Amino acid sequence: MAPPAAIETFPETDTTSFTVPDRLTIQHVAKRRAASGKLVAGVAAVADIDAFKGRTQHLHKGKAKRWDHRLSTEARTRKGNSLKNAAAYLKTPGLISLGGGLPSAEYFPFEELSIKVPDNGRYSEEDVRKRGKVLTAGKHDQADGKSHFDIATSFQYGQGHGAAQFLRWLIEHTEIVHDPPYQDWSCTMSIGSTSATDMAFRMFCKPGDWVLTEQFTFPTMIETVRPMGVRVAGVPMDEYGLCPRQLDDLLSNWDEKERAGPKPFLMYIVPTGQNPTGATQSAQRRREVYAVAQKHDLYILEDEPYYFLQMQPYTGPNAPDVPPPASHEEFIKSLVPSFLSMDVDGRVMRFDSFSKVIAPGSRVGWITASEQICERYRNHSDTSTQGPSGISQLVLFKLLEEHWGHAGYLDWLIHMRMEYTARRNTILDACERYLPKDIVSWVPPMAGMFHWLEIDYTKHPRYPDMSMDDIEDELFLKNVDHGTLLMKGSWFCAEADTEKSKMFFRATYAAARFDQIEEAIRRFGAAVRESFGLEAYTNGTH
Amino acid sequence: MAPPAAIETFPETDTTSFTVPDRLTIQHVAKRRAASGKLVAGVAAVADIDAFKGRTQHLHKGKAKRWDHRLSTEARTRKGNSLKNAAAYLKTPGLISLGGGLPSAEYFPFEELSIKVPDNGRYSEEDVRKRGKVLTAGKHDQADGKSHFDIATSFQYGQGHGAAQFLRWLIEHTEIVHDPPYQDWSCTMSIGSTSATDMAFRMFCKPGDWVLTEQFTFPTMIETVRPMGVRVAGVPMDEYGLCPRQLDDLLSNWDEKERAGPKPFLMYIVPTGQNPTGATQSAQRRREVYAVAQKHDLYILEDEPYYFLQMQPYTGPNAPDVPPPASHEEFIKSLVPSFLSMDVDGRVMRFDSFSKVIAPGSRVGWITASEQICERYRNHSDTSTQGPSGISQLVLFKLLEEHWGHAGYLDWLIHMRMEYTARRNTILDACERYLPKDIVSWVPPMAGMFHWLEIDYTKHPRYPDMSMDDIEDELFLKNVDHGTLLMKGSWFCAEADTEKSKMFFRATYAAARFDQIEEAIRRFGAAVRESFGLEAYTNGTH
Incomplete structure (x- = not known):
């Protein structure tokens, strides 16, 4: 049966014509790690992000634009956590610190934490129950040489950017998938994208500002920003999401008097599987939107919780399913390129989340943006959230770094793609029918x-x-x-x-x-x- | 050896003259629970806080003051999370929801989470390693009738106030220890007191405001609030902490022109084991400070991470130690009464924390304040933090609700008291000597x-x-x-x-x-x- 007229499938060229020269692969990451030696990161260690990215990997790229003129008074004046500066002296050999007000790990009433997780590509709940693998973190695994992350460190105070041990994995994953095309990109953990939205808007906006978003959008975003005195202008959408021409029109014809506010410079978008419309911007659409953002010097908040819920093509009821991606490379190539991956200017803050692909309750996510923006974000984290739960970070670290690794995580994401494809096909078939x-x-x-x-x-x-x-x-x-x-x-x-x-x-x-x-x-x-x-x-x- | 002249021990009367008529005991809580039946709280369930407090328990008390005139524009205009309103229809029998955008728990790659913790009052690391108890949470323990909290619920999206299952325990604990003297008190979880500080100041302040604090204070607090345009006025201290007479003088003689700002109405204090001075306000001191707060209609942020690090009296070097409290009642009576416990007006927001007595990395704390203030706090949480990590909540729930209970937690806190007493005595003895x-x-x-x-x-x-x-x-x-x-x-x-x-x-x-x-x-x-x-x-x- 032919799909109804209303259905337009994604143009084939949009997802496959995107080629990535010199894209970092999982094998490259493994080599880089082997060359950089063992990661030693104690309590509240500051992460050496350049080392995680590879110090020379990105030097051929240009640097990000500066956004000083767009930062709010709050973001410009924030200094971060001064007491952490004294930590510099902790490197003095033989020093006994009576400095930092941390509790001793001997008073954490936990000796072990274990999780039972999928093994060998068997993902069903029954399989995991019967044949899952138990991963165990001990209290002093770092001192005992058993792991480079343990209870004594993860249950302790940490940095706003999250633990170096797990941040490294996130940075590598971001590079494997997106490879941002400028030099000074960076990542820092969030406690989830709702908080990232709250923090990002405080970083850029003042009361009376207008910001741009899709005409239908996630209400929590509006409920997060409206109390800040920020007003939201909706940009018309079609089945590929936000329309670049209408975005350009809106900005070119912005009437400050009529709108009682300056022309917007901040845009919040969900380019993939948008909430609520489900629309996914094609690669071509993204390039057009990015070009309009360059023309009007917009800063883009790219909120992408559904990025890895990109599904197989819909073939219609009763038609054979499309086989899953045959390799990790094929899987990554099949993904619509992110705004981050085309962000030559450093004008994108991308929000990534584990909520839709691992578990929302972890309250661990991360942002990727230029070092200037990440530094402001970290300073805010150090004086508000203090970074995500260390217990959550330890659980994710055991699963993603020590058990699955990058390859195993991509296998899981391919599994998720096939599950969501089956669910999506079921609802579409039912819609066709009923x-x-x-x-x-x-x-x-x-x-x-x-x-x-x-x-x-x-x-x-x-x-x-x-x-x-x-x-x-x-x-x-x-x-x-x-x-x-x-x-x-x-x-x-x-x-x-x-x-x-x-x-x-x-x-x-x-x-x-x-x-x-x-x-x-x-x-x-x-x-x-x-x-x-x-x-x-x-x-x-x- | 007699203590040096500079030492003034805490007047005996201050900590023992405080009597608590009809204070709720652990036994009362147990009875109330038994009478209220089994707690059933599914995914993102709204907590029935009145039920946790006992519906009739507090009706004889007065109601809290309203703080509408003090709330910031941000706090007044915040509406909370509208999509959660549709959850009301989920109670319709037989309903199949295609409403909430939650992932299915079948895609959480975790079947079990276990922690190994102290058992039978044996707290040393070696004891726990050898004889600790392993507590295990299964994925579907709620459906299987094994527990009223599990992975499927705790790893899912939740409410900004935290999971009902664990919030109940926190409310009971708060009532056992503080028994707030007004009717409509409430609790809601925070993601730690640094974030609570950030959120509370946004709730009350606007740029240009002055707030009050001890003349020496926790720098992170200042670094949190100064970017909001808020200025901090230090109140002189003595060895019992903030001086009420000087507080009164400062407010009575506030010169708006000289200070270029209105008279402060918000005070941030750390009454117990203050950071950095270590000062602890006596009961008498607290009553005097509270009276000044009433006179000038201050709202008090009571940040109390060190409350349960109250120690045994210091007897000087070579003197015999004071024996530990003989019962839970004696232990609770030995604690200096909190501002919350004397807050007849509902003018206190208390920040409690597990960071100093369980583990900082949990990023789980809670606030206690009037329902008006808690409701504003919850709305902000729903549109920013989304509440603490569910993984952290599950770990704390297994330990505190299912394993230790209220009595076991008090035992642990008494253990912590004795450990800190020994450490404190060691440093004081060394100071005497060197x-x-x-x-x-x-x-x-x-x-x-x-x-x-x-x-x-x-x-x-x-x-x-x-x-x-x-x-x-x-x-x-x-x-x-x-x-x-x-x-x-x-x-x-x-x-x-x-x-x-x-x-x-x-x-x-x-x-x-x-x-x-x-x-x-x-x-x-x-x-x-x-x-x-x-x-x-x-x-x-x-």
Whole structure:
């Protein structure tokens, strides 16, 4: 069966024409590590980020732009944690420190921490229960020579950038996947991308500023920044996400008087599997958006929790599945290039997250940006979050650094891709089957957790006497009556008070039990039919 | 040997005259729990805090003051996380949710998490290694009926206030120890007190505001708030900490023009084992400070990481030690009452922390304040930190709720008291022995990690030709030369640019190896003698 007209598949050229000369591979990282010797990082050690990147690896690249003129008073005046400066003296041989106010690790009431995790590419819960591998961290593994990260260090105070031991892994992973095209890029851990959003906006904005985002966006972002006095301007989208021409128009024609505020210079976007629309910007689209950002000197916050939920192409119901990537190289090449990977100017702060691919409760993520920006971020961390939980860092370190390594993590990500592809295909097949297509239409998502369904409310029997908002509300409640829950599209409008012309519902195929997705969509179809006065669905075979 | 004149021991009456009518005991909590039935709290469940407190337990108390007039624009306009509102529909029986964008727990690559912890009151590292108890959390322990907290829930997204399962324990602990004397008190988790400081100041302050603190204070606090445009006014201290009369004077005579800012209404204090002075406010002192706060309508941020590092009385070198508290009740009664425990108005936000008594790396703490303030704090958490790491919460839950319980935790805290008492006694005995008392003087600390040593710089052979700052610097570097590190007192001045008249060094007895504390002080004594041109110390027996 041919896909309906509304479906446009991702142009093949966008994901495969992107070639990466001299891209760092897992093998390169392994060689670099072997050459750099053993990592020794004690309590609250400052990470030697240049060593993790390879000191000469990036010297042929240009340097990042400076952003001094864009930084808020808060970010410019922040000095970081002065007491940590005294740590310089701790290197004095034989010194006994009565300086830092740290508790002694002998009073941490934990001798071991163990986790049971997947082994040998067997990922099902049953497999892990029966044949999983137990990874154990001891309290003094570093002193005992058993590991270069342990309880005594990870459960202690740390640096705002996170523990050097795990930060190295994150930097290498970032280089393998994105290879930022400027010299002085850096990474620092976040405690998750919601906090990174909070911190980034405080770094750049003052009350009265406007910032740019997709016209439909993640409401928590707006709820995070609006109390700072920051206003959000939505940029129109199509099925490939934010439209560069409309972004250019908006900025070129910005009327400071009408908007009661200066032209925006900060843009928050979710380029891959966008929340709520599920839209993924193609490589070409990203290059166009980046060019507009250069023209208007925008700084870009690239929030990418769904980056590794890029799925296999959707072939339609009953068509054979596309086989998984045959190698790590093929997998990485199949990913749409990130803004970070094309950021020659250093105008991107990328937020990465483990929430969608490992576990949200870890509250560990990281940002990648120029050293100037990372340094400001670290200083803020040192005087607020103090970096992510050391317990979380230890758990992730045991899994990602010591057990899976970079290769094993890519295997896991390929597994996740195949699982999400199966879920996405299930919901699309169910939509094909149960939804009245003259009322509900959609574009198959290529990435992420969300399926964005447009409702032709003009077909509602009581339209236009009944308002669009009321129809949306009726359908929302009708869904609940029928035993399913979808989110109202209006909840995601960047500019809630502007008039809407289209109606959407957001469905996620990530959270429900796999075997209930079809039934949920059947119920949604029944709710739509009832709301719109259509006959109930009957299976053609009955 | 009699203690030197500078030493004033804590008046006996201060800590024992405080009686607590109807204080909630561990037994009461156990009964209340038994009556309230099994706690069922699924993914990101909103905590029923009134149930945790006991719905009728506090009705006889007055209600907290409202603080609307003090809240910042940011705090007043913050709305929290709107998508969580849709969660109300999740209670519909049989509903299949395609709503919340959560990953399925089947994709968390963890089947078990175990920790090895002290058992049966045996706390040494060797005991735990050999005879510790292993606590294990399974992925689906809640569904399997094995526990009311598991990996599937704790590793998932949660609420800004933290998981209900562990928040209950924190609320009960707070009630057992502090029993706040107003009705609508509440608790919510923080990700540590540095972040709580950051969030609290954003809640109350605007640029140009002055806030009050002790004249010597924790520099990170200043580094946290100064970038917000907030200025810090230091209140004079004596050996019992902040002086209420001087606080009253400062506020009564506040000159808005001279200070270029309105009279302060926010005060940040560390009443117990203050950093850096080690001073502990007596019960009487606290009542006087609270009365001044009432007179001037101050809001108090009570930062209390060292509260449970209150030690046994110091009896001097060679005197017998005071036996440990004989019961939990005696232990709790021996604690100086907190500001929270005398806060009839609801004008205190207390910061509690596990950093000094369990492990700093957990990045889990909690605040206690009126429901109005906690609600604002939770809303900020929901749009920034998202609450503490779920992995940390699970680890603490297994230890504190399921293994130790309230009684076991108090046993641990008594153990910590005795350990810190021994460390404190060691450093004081060494000071008695090795320091030239005509130059170095001190008050024995009653709580915390810090020993605050006053230097009579006027005795320096080059004073006054050599400036006070230069003498401080010389002694700091001389210490390093002699192989010990103490912090300069000037690093801790609340108002760095005001003229100083006294010189201090801060030594911590918390971090060094127990058997090296004496040697570190011997080296410090040698550095002082050298710097001040005295003869080297010789043991009288030689």
